[in-house]
Amino acid sequence: MERIPVAGPWISAKEIAYVTDAVTNAWYDQAGFYHQRFERAFAEYVGMRHAVALPSCTSAIHLALCALDVGRGDEVIVPDVTWIASAAPINYVGATTVFADIDPRTWCLSAEAFEQCITPRTKAVIPVDLYGSVPDWSAIRRIAGRHGIAVIEDAAEAVGSEYRGHKAGSLGDVGVFSFHGSKTLTTGEGGMLVTDRDDLLARVLTLRDHGRPPGDKLFFNTEVAYKYKMSALQAALGLAQLERVEELITRKREIFAWYQEELDGVSGVVLNAEPAGTLNSYWMITAMWEERFDLRKEQVMERLSASGIDSRPFFYPLSSLPAYENLPQAVAARARNAVGYSISPRAVNLPSALCLTREQVRRVCVEFKALFRSAS
Numbered sequence: 001m002e003r004i005p006v007a008g009p010w011i012s013a014k015e016i017a018y019v020t021d022a023v024t025n026a027w028y029d030q031a032g033f034y035h036q037r038f039e040r041a042f043a044e045y046v047g048m049r050h051a052v053a054l055p056s057c058t059s060a061i062h063l064a065l066c067a068l069d070v071g072r073g074d075e076v077i078v079p080d081v082t083w084i085a086s087a088a089p090i091n092y093v094g095a096t097t098v099f100a101d102i103d104p105r106t107w108c109l110s111a112e113a114f115e116q117c118i119t120p121r122t123k124a125v126i127p128v129d130l131y132g133s134v135p136d137w138s139a140i141r142r143i144a145g146r147h148g149i150a151v152i153e154d155a156a157e158a159v160g161s162e163y164r165g166h167k168a169g170s171l172g173d174v175g176v177f178s179f180h181g182s183k184t185l186t187t188g189e190g191g192m193l194v195t196d197r198d199d200l201l202a203r204v205l206t207l208r209d210h211g212r213p214p215g216d217k218l219f220f221n222t223e224v225a226y227k228y229k230m231s232a233l234q235a236a237l238g239l240a241q242l243e244r245v246e247e248l249i250t251r252k253r254e255i256f257a258w259y260q261e262e263l264d265g266v267s268g269v270v271l272n273a274e275p276a277g278t279l280n281s282y283w284m285i286t287a288m289w290e291e292r293f294d295l296r297k298e299q300v301m302e303r304l305s306a307s308g309i310d311s312r313p314f315f316y317p318l319s320s321l322p323a324y325e326n327l328p329q330a331v332a333a334r335a336r337n338a339v340g341y342s343i344s345p346r347a348v349n350l351p352s353a354l355c356l357t358r359e360q361v362r363r364v365c366v367e368f369k370a371l372f373r374s375a376s
């Protein structure tokens with residue numbers, strides 16, 4: 001039997017047509033045609049004034065930190081449980097990473113934990129819309145506003161999610177997205193930075209093009225900076241995907257509903273939350289089980305894998321990774337972040353690829369239920 005993939009895109013004839021057109025025509029005076037269309041449509045979709053297409057979400061976070069003038073001596077707060085890309089750019093700019101605990105229900109940054117981590121050096125916070133879920137944005141914004149802390153929303157996993165009628169990515173000073181091949185909307189590799197602020201846009205446009213202010217025709221660099229650009233082929237792919245974004249999100253929500261139906265009545269197992277007033281685009285359908293089950297996520301992954309089912313571990317807390325091992329901030333986080341450390345060992349991402357069929361989800365759930373029956 002074919003292996004059931006954990007993540008993957010949905011590519012239609014539209015994407016193939018747009019990329020074919022781009023590789024054929026997006027040269028000479030048409031070189032920027034697809035970037036302009038993709039950026040304009042994306043800004044409109046998210047509800048922000050500006051969007052800048054980039055080679056990755058990691059580069060978007062890096063540029064956001066630079067544009068906000070975050071550097072040596074500054075502290076930046078991130079949720080302890082996220083993909084390392086949310087935090088790695090803090091090192092790029094020489095600032096200090098502070099790992100705050102997550103909320104037990106949304107699995108996103110806890111507003112209280114965020115507040116407790118604030119010091120006079122805190123310059124920015126990077127809340128993450130984990131697996132398509134959203135944190136308590138009104139509390140986070142209120143706390144950040146009171147302390148004059150800039151907010152970078154890492155919406156890499158949450159295109160199409162909503163908080164009280166606002167699209168994910170529009171809730172901070174800057175929003176960032178990933179179009180990696182595993183993400184809901186893909187350009188293969190790629191990212192987007194969105195903002196309402198003209199000053200940040202101007203900095204980002206200069207910093208991402210080797211210190212050339214927009215419109216520079218003389219190759220007269222005003223500073224040493226970075227080269228972070230998306231290709232026209234990727235922009236064409238992104239535009240086609242964006243024109244189908246409702247279809248992509250509807251499919252993710254449908255896959256989630258299939259899991260809900262199949263796992264209904266399995267006591268002690270919960271799936272992703274969708275608190276009132278929010279919409280979850282369910283990038284990764286995730287199952288978390290109660291502590292009473294004598295099962296660790298690695299065992300569950302292994303058992304599923306033996307049945308031809310790919311899965312992923314719920315992220316390990318960043319402060320537990322060898323990458324951060326000896327940092328004082330990681331040591332402090334290990335002693336403090338009880339929620340993240342409690343949840344992480346007992347949750348997995350189940351297959352959530354856009355190509356999944358109802359029958360494949362049924363197969364996953366049959367294996368998953370058998371595992372939990374024998375463990376209870």
Ligand SMILES: *Cc1c(COP(=O)(O)O)cnc(C)c1O
Binds near residue numbers: 057059
């Ligand atoms: C995928 C991801 C990123 C990084 O995206 P890239 O495009 O691979 O740089 C950042 N943050 C989160 C939460 C992600 O899931």
